[in-house]
Amino acid sequence: MEKVIITDLYIQNAGAIRSFQVKIPHNAICITGVNVTVTLGLPPIPLIPNPKMVKSVPLPPNFLAANVSDDTLPAGSPIWIGFTPSIFLGNMRMQSYGKANIFIAEDVYLQDFNIGQGDFSSISDVLPNDWSNKVKFERAETREDAAVTVLKGIYRDMQTPKSTPSYAYSVGVYIWYEINPNK
Amino acid sequence: MKPVRKRFDMLITTANSTLTQTFEMEKSIAAYKGMLFTSNMDDMLYFRGSARVEINKDEIFPDGYESKLLMSGINVPPDSRYFDLENMKPGNGQVKVDFVDTDDGRTDFTPYRVSLYLDCIMDDGK
Numbered sequence: 001m002e003k004v005i006i007t008d009l010y011i012q013n014a015g016a017i018r019s020f021q022v023k024i025p026h027n028a029i030c031i032t033g034v035n036v037t038v039t040l041g042l043p044p045i046p047l048i049p050n051p052k053m054v055k056s057v058p059l060p061p062n063f064l065a066a067n068v069s070d071d072t073l074p075a076g077s078p079i080w081i082g083f084t085p086s087i088f089l090g091n092m093r094m095q096s097y098g099k100a101n102i103f104i105a106e107d108v109y110l111q112d113f114n115i116g117q118g119d120f121s122s123i124s125d126v127l128p129n130d131w132s133n134k135v136k137f138e139r140a141e142t143r144e145d146a147a148v149t150v151l152k153g154i155y156r157d158m159q160t161p162k163s164t165p166s167y168a169y170s171v172g173v174y175i176w177y178e179i180n181p182n183k
Numbered sequence: 184m185k186p187v188r189k190r191f192d193m194l195i196t197t198a199n200s201t202l203t204q205t206f207e208m209e210k211s212i213a214a215y216k217g218m219l220f221t222s223n224m225d226d227m228l229y230f231r232g233s234a235r236v237e238i239n240k241d242e243i244f245p246d247g248y249e250s251k252l253l254m255s256g257i258n259v260p261p262d263s264r265y266f267d268l269e270n271m272k273p274g275n276g277q278v279k280v281d282f283v284d285t286d287d288g289r290t291d292f293t294p295y296r297v298s299l300y301l302d303c304i305m306d307d308g309k
Binding site: 001003004005006008035037039040041119129130131132133134135136137172174 | 225226228229230242244245246247248249251252254255256257258259263264269285287288289
């Protein structure tokens, strides 16, 4: 049987570093997985997607003639595939005092702005979003021995004072562990 | 034994509130295979919801467990959408949910429905 421990880390300043420890109960046998989530802080901070659009390399001139049947496009026009960078907030690492040392490292993003890339199920009224098109949350699987009883973690915020907009948020760290029901 | 899927609804009418409900299962339910949260307004549930869930007085998800971790997108095959409960025994048949709505600034509150789905195995001989 599995249980989960939730640790919330509150990030108020750009560049903040949070060191934390997670105490694992004595009846735990092993650490089976880790999830990391983000919740924005209050008071609400307006969420503005980064307006900078990164454009991909233009397609070769003969690509259009071979692949696009739309006559409205003049031959040789470059097709730009719009890509909005998702907002990168920071990274989290967890360390065990056992042999594995750092056993997980996760990047933390605020929201996926490119969830609709390659998804042709959307219509003009219903655009792809995190809450509709995101796949099921899966935890990062681990098999770390829980005999150490304490895990150490460090979260490093990667926003800079010049990041616009910058966000106050909390990071939820979910540690899944398997228990011995007889203990 | 046959598979059945149960649905229980909770109506969230007030922003930043907690709603506690206990659902009773029939005696014929032999095991829980999986659990899923959905809503009529998925963005509300995704950004605002968290829930503590107890089955047979055993805490399965603790306080603050974000509901988005129990949701699945439309690109997930229906049979794979449930969180695996590994054939948990129903015990006293009670499923208790403490649902907490918390504003995180990304949504404007309007009342919404939260639906809890349980993928169960029914003992049809009972």
